[in-house]
Amino acid sequence: MHRLVFLLSILLYLAALYLPVYSEKSIQGFVALILGWMVGANDWATAVSWFANIFSFWALFSFSKKKIQNQLAQ
DSSP: OHHHHHHHHHHHHHHHHHSBSSSSSOOBHHHHHHHGGGGGGTOHHHHHHHTHHHHHHHHHHHHHHHHHHHHHHO
16 A cells, blocks of 8 residues: 555656646746745745655655665565
8 A cells, every 4th residue: 555655656746747837837847846946035935835845855765765674674
């Protein structure tokens, strides 16, 4: 079950990289991922929401590290 949720979250994240970010503009998700941290000077709410990417990467890394450690221990 955990593996299914993990894979689904990765697939949804990858899909979000190709979808438009704003309805008025045609900025794709990967551009927002790369340049989103620079918005902080003008719009703090967008900058705060961009930090969810850091926590997503941290969770992905932690999950992968734990999975590898569990496999090595067996």
